Amino acid sequence: MTVSATTDEARASHVGIKLNNISKRYGDHVVLDDVSLNVEPGTVTALIGPSGAGKSTFLRCINLLERPDSGTIRVAGHTIEPGKNVSARDLAALRRSVGMVFQSFNLFPHMTALKNVSFPQQRVLGRSKEEADERSMQLLERVGLKEKAGQHPGRCSGGQQQRIAIARALALDPSIMLFDEPTSALDPEVGLEVLSVMRELAADGMTMVVVTHEMQFARDVSDTLVVMADCKIIEQGDPRAIMSDPQETRTRRFLRAVLER
Amino acid sequence: MTWLAQWAGYLPQMMSGLGVSLLIAGISIAAGYPLGLALSMMVSAKNLAVRTLGLAVVEIGRGAPALVILYLFYYGLPKFGIAFESITAACLALTWNAAAYSSEIMRAGIQSVARGQTEASNALGISQRDTFFRVVMPQGMRSAIPGLMGVAIQMFQGTSLAYAIAVPELMKSAYNIGSQDFNYLQIFALAGICYAVISMPATWITVFFEKRLARHA
């Protein structure tokens, strides 16, 4: 299932993420202060840091769920300057190539699991119902939930809902996946199901950015660890190196708080 | 016993009145719901003129007594040469009422849909139109159901005001019978029972839906 080196290179030119000088404020309250980040294609980046650091906001800037006040966003070959007007077509193209998974799943409760995965394919990619359903079943099988296809989300556990949500995002064949604390609303045991799906995705070469509190996952799976605090990136690099020997006192304080409890 | 015998005698005439009441209620609800949806969309529109117009229609429909709107259509507009049959005027007035009330209920229902639903839809690249009509609206309407049922009951009871413009509905039938034999107590008690027999079970069903929704929320 690993993506071959040649396609990797072919995709390399346009599937990475480059965020330059992103700033965002709500009124007088600064949320992001001139933040820049590069994500190489095919890599996994974990965003960690204390709550209120701006991790989620920063992640949501990548697909413009949050509109930064200034900066440049280059995602999957699209360049967007959010300070200016963004055309609906650019926005649609950007979002088609970026999948997102939310902390609270946000499945559509009035649709079955299958419909949840098929509906966006039909509407966004123009696939026929048959094509969409076929693809949906493949993906539901891949996340281990084929038998839940006909159920509504309310009938599924949190872990199952999150895996359906991952299938829904994957169904649009994104080149990048964003995860916003995907296991925070789940019991630790159930979170493991979700993390294992994410590990498989990473092994298949998906470009991923993950906001998480799962330190083990961040250490084992991510290629780059990014530590945010006070609306800025304070440290980034090899996850093992940072975790064993943080350079910043703020990082050290945070890691001690989460690792030594 | 004499009461029951008298009631049995009154009943045929009352039933034809009840039929008219149900007809008016049915028409004003059937027209009021879709108009209410349109108004709720106007009220949340970006365009200021559209929004103001929607808001005015809603606020008048909710803020002025139904009786006043009824009189406006039946006695007021003819002075401009626009005349309606009394039953048409009743339907128009109650439709306005129903539309205004249901628009507010639908708007509240739509606003109650979790923000995450819109966000997920946006993140998937689903168009604004589909996001509204296929994702947000079906969920919002679901939570609006008890409120909309309440509007239907309110409209059914509101048809009794059409008595004031001589529509031959239930109340008018009762009054006509009463002015023949002056048994006002019996006849209005019977009228009350006719309304209650429909309104009370309808209210219970509404409460049932409300509780069910609350449980599944």
Add this chain to the structure above:
Amino acid sequence: MDAFSAVLQGLPMTLTLTLSAFAIGIIGAVPLAVALTSPVAPVKLVARIFVDLVRGVPIIVWLFLLKFGIQIGTFKFNPVSAAIVGLGIVSVAYLAEIYRGGLQAVPRGQLEASHALGLPQSSTFFGVVVPQAFRIVSPSIATYLVGLLKDSSIASTIIVSEMVFQSQAFARQHPTVEGILPYILVGILYIGLSLPVAYLSRTLDARMRKAVFA
């Protein structure tokens, strides 16, 4: 006389009807709400049937029943007293239902905490439950008052000379285009009168929510 002063002539009566019925309702609803939440099943059932029956019958029917249907000896209701009593009874039923909702919305934990502290029944009810319930229901009460103001117009059908009755009278005397004016003015007046109450309700709503649930 112009249309506006004609309509205004009915204003004192509209306010009298509304406030009298509201006063009856506010007080009369208290025992009924207690009955609605009573642990004694028959008491609860009777209260429930009363509330649902009163609300299941349109106001105009109650007014006609009282005005034309009631005759005890030589006593008959005059139009104004029939309207006040009728609107009052209806208010009792609606407000009792609102109170009941408030009483039941107070979290169970509050009762449990009071019991655990050994507070007597009366202090639990009047000192803990009622103040919280009042905060929860006060916006609904304000909303009901606005509805009652509008419903008082129904008294015009039993010849109480409130605002709508006065509008009708003026319109009948003016068959020309001018005759539409009182209806428009009276509509605006009702909306204008309900604005302060609606505003109060909205601020109460926001404030109470903060006070109770923050």
